[in-house]
Amino acid sequence: MDLTQLVRSAFTAAFPGxxxxxxxxxxxxxxxFGDYQCNDALKVAKKVGLKPRDAAxxxxxxxxxxxxxxxxxxxxxxxxxxxxxxxxxxxxxxxxPSCGIPQKGKGRRVVMDYSSxxxxxxxxxxxxxxxxxxxxxxxxxxSLGYEVIADNHLxxxxxxxxxxxKGYRECLTQDERDNxxxxxxxxxxxxxxxKAKDVDETWKNxxxxxxxxxxxxxxxxLALWRRFVQISIGEFERMYLKLGVKFDTYRxxxxxNAMMPGVVARLIEIGLAKESDGALIVDLSDxxxxxxxVRKSDGGYNYTTSDLACVGNRVTEYAPERIIYVTDDRQQLxxxxxxxxxxxxxxxxxxLVHVPFGLMSYQGKAISTREGxxxxxxxxxxxxxxxxxxxxxxxxxxxALAEAIxxxxxxxxxxxxxxxxxxxxxxxxxxxxxxxxxxxLQYAYARxxxxxxxxxxxxxxxxxxxxxxxxRLALQLLEFPGAVVRAAEAYKPSILADYLFQTAQLxxxxxxxxxxxxxxxxxxxxxxxxxxxxxxxxxxxLSLLGIExxxxx
RNA sequence: GGGGUUGUAGCUCAACUGGACAGAGCGACGGUUUCCUAAACCGUAGGUUCCGGGUUCGAUUCCCGGCAGCCCCA
Numbered sequence: 100m101d102l103t104q105l106v107r108s109a110f111t112a113a114f115p116g117x118x119x120x121x122x123x124x125x126x127x128x129x130x131x132f133g134d135y136q137c138n139d140a141l142k143v144a145k146k147v148g149l150k151p152r153d154a155a156x157x158x159x160x161x162x163x164x165x166x167x168x169x170x171x172x173x174x175x176x177x178x179x180x181x182x183x184x185x186x187x188x189x190x191x192x193x194x195x196p197s198c199g200i201p202q203k204g205k206g207r208r209v210v211m212d213y214s215s216x217x218x219x220x221x222x223x224x225x226x227x228x229x230x231x232x233x234x235x236x237x238x239x240x241x242s243l244g245y246e247v248i249a250d251n252h253l254x255x256x257x258x259x260x261x262x263x264x265k266g267y268r269e270c271l272t273q274d275e276r277d278n279x280x281x282x283x284x285x286x287x288x289x290x291x292x293x294k295a296k297d298v299d300e301t302w303k304n305x306x307x308x309x310x311x312x313x314x315x316x317x318x319x320x321l322a323l324w325r326r327f328v329q330i331s332i333g334e335f336e337r338m339y340l341k342l343g344v345k346f347d348t349y350r351x352x353x354x355x356n357a358m359m360p361g362v363v364a365r366l367i368e369i370g371l372a373k374e375s376d377g378a379l380i381v382d383l384s385d386x387x388x389x390x391x392x393v394r395k396s397d398g399g400y401n402y403t404t405s406d407l408a409c410v411g412n413r414v415t416e417y418a419p420e421r422i423i424y425v426t427d428d429r430q431q432l433x434x435x436x437x438x439x440x441x442x443x444x445x446x447x448x449x450x451l452v453h454v455p456f457g458l459m460s461y462q463g464k465a466i467s468t469r470e471g472x473x474x475x476x477x478x479x480x481x482x483x484x485x486x487x488x489x490x491x492x493x494x495x496x497x498x499a500l501a502e503a504i505x506x507x508x509x510x511x512x513x514x515x516x517x518x519x520x521x522x523x524x525x526x527x528x529x530x531x532x533x534x535x536x537x538x539x540l541q542y543a544y545a546r547x548x549x550x551x552x553x554x555x556x557x558x559x560x561x562x563x564x565x566x567x568x569x570x571r572l573a574l575q576l577l578e579f580p581g582a583v584v585r586a587a588e589a590y591k592p593s594i595l596a597d598y599l600f601q602t603a604q605l606x607x608x609x610x611x612x613x614x615x616x617x618x619x620x621x622x623x624x625x626x627x628x629x630x631x632x633x634x635x636x637x638x639x640x641l642s643l644l645g646i647e648x649x650x651x652x
Numbered sequence: 653g654g655g656g657u658u659g660u661a662g663c664u665c666a667a668c669u670g671g672a673c674a675g676a677g678c679g680a681c682g683g684u685u686u687c688c689u690a691a692a693c694c695g696u697a698g699g700u701u702c703c704g705g706g707u708u709c710g711a712u713u714c715c716c717g718g719c720a721g722c723c724c725c726a
Binding site for chain 2: 125126128129132136138141142144145150151152171172173174175387388389390427428429430431432433435455457458460465487490494504515516517519520521522525527528531532533534535536538539541542543545546548549550552553554578581582585589593594597598600601604607608610611612614615616617618623652
């Protein structure tokens with residue numbers, strides 16, 4: 100029995116001829132109001148010419164026997180379900196594949212664009228957000244049945260490669276060149292860039308020449324560039340492996356080089372782009388979006404152009420329903436501009452979505468080498484592992500467990516906030532193991548696993564909800580599919596994280612306050628079933644956040 | 653100067669998009685030896701939701717005007 104349907108038909112019976120498709124039933128805000136509530140009688144009151152409370156009373160008359168209803172306050176409909184109804188719902192949830200997550204994405208395709216670090220630089224804590232938030236959205240969409248193509252749009256082209264090639268040749272030892280690492284690339288970049296900037300005009304020119312040679316396809320430079328990018332990807336993948344992140348494609352900016360002139364030609368052809376001071380621009384000032392440069396006065400292209408080329412390529416190759424970009428919120432104007440231009444170029448069948456997140460800072464400053472506040476991602480993960488290993492080893496836990504817990508803590512610390520929130524990095528917060536943290540959830544899962552193991556085989560048994568603790572947990576479990584859907588619609592994994600934390604709290608409370616194994620058999624079995632369902636949902640939910648669930652802690 | 657974004661408990665954040673008495677975690681204070689675990693549970697204290705208007709049955713949420721921080725553009 101669908102509560103929303105039932106309440107809607109009561110509305111229709113009370114006020115025939117009106118449209119009540121917006122009417123919805125939501126969980127009660129407080130258990131003392133019942134199990135569910137509907138606030139929409141208040142909204143339709145004016146339309147049907149009644150006082151709010153009278154409208155609610157009239158709807159209540161048509162609710163029927165199946166559901167206990169009370170009209171409270173100005174006109175809230177408070178609904179209380181029967182234990183049988185609850186048991187039935189739990190049954191269908193337990194029987195449903197993937198914990199009842201609706202397959203609304205079946206047959207639909209989405210491209211996800213996230214992480215996207217720059218080649219030849221090491222990943223640092225500033226890269227966590229795009230990677231972890233993007234990956235969670237990726238996983239959530241896959242769980243809804245969408246076909247997701249996860250693409251890593253690397254920063255693998257541009258002026259830095261002239262500096263790098265010069266630096267590689269002049270600033271590294273033979274040994275460093277033979278055993279090239281990203282750390283070495285970073286080092287020679289810093290040295291070379293410093294020379295080009297402050298001291299040496301000839302050095303600067305040499306860098307530019309190397310860049311031009313690369314752009315013109317010089318075999319040596321091209322080979323070096325390929326090597327730099329390959330080494331970078333290798334290192335990124337080491338991090339992604341730890342974080343449980345996997346990309347379908349690695350198409351960096353360079354992939355779109357050849358398509359740029361075509362994009363510009365097209366923009367001119369349809370009259371969007373025009374000359375201005377030697378540069379080619381698209382004027383978006385009537386949309387209050389300023390001016391976007393699509394070709395600089397020196398003939399170079401920039402992000403707007405390569406992103407447009409990229410959209411064109413993705414539309415042609417995949418025909419996705421939407422493309423989701425997860426980047427920091429400094430790029431909002433850029434995305435608004437290029438989305439607007441893309442629409443005018445005729446890419447109207449694809450929904451372009453920018454998910455902006457608050458930039459991560461450290462000690463109040465943007466993270467950069469210059470500020471000297473750069474913590475490498477590898478360091479962070481090592482420290483996370485070290486801290487959890489200290490606790491875990493006393494319990495006989497191994498390194499794998501320490502990684503699951505440490506990395507889980509790092510990811511959860513990020514995912515549990517609304518993406519829009521800016522985070523100032525803090526070791527203790529990023530690696531929290533208590534309270535609203537990843538390990539708290541992992542711990543709850545381990546507890547339920549142990550309990551079920553100890554219980555052994557449980558015979559066939561129905562759900563039976565009697566106590567308040569059980570009921571609150573049960574009602575909460577029924578909300579899981581809805582939480583996943585809401586997280587996807589808002590592009591906010593934090594909605595799911597928050598749901599899981601609340602659920603685990605209710606479980607812990609239930610677990611501490613209700614004897615399970617020691618109860619007489621029918622109660623024991625019914626409670627074990629509830630535990631099992633909780634375990635399934637927690638495991639599924641955490642997997643959507645990319646957080647592992649060890650069975651023993 | 654124009655635009656974006658944020659402002660909620662001492663600190664870090666929620667609040668299912670307009671619902672009932674604004675909730676969690678951390679920190680503080682007090683308590684919990686029965687199932688497979690104290691990474692937990694139970695309780696206490698802590699609020700002018702930045703300020704001022706407006707919209708309505710009802711505003712942390714929407715609108716207008718300020719203030720403050722961060723960011724982008726010129």
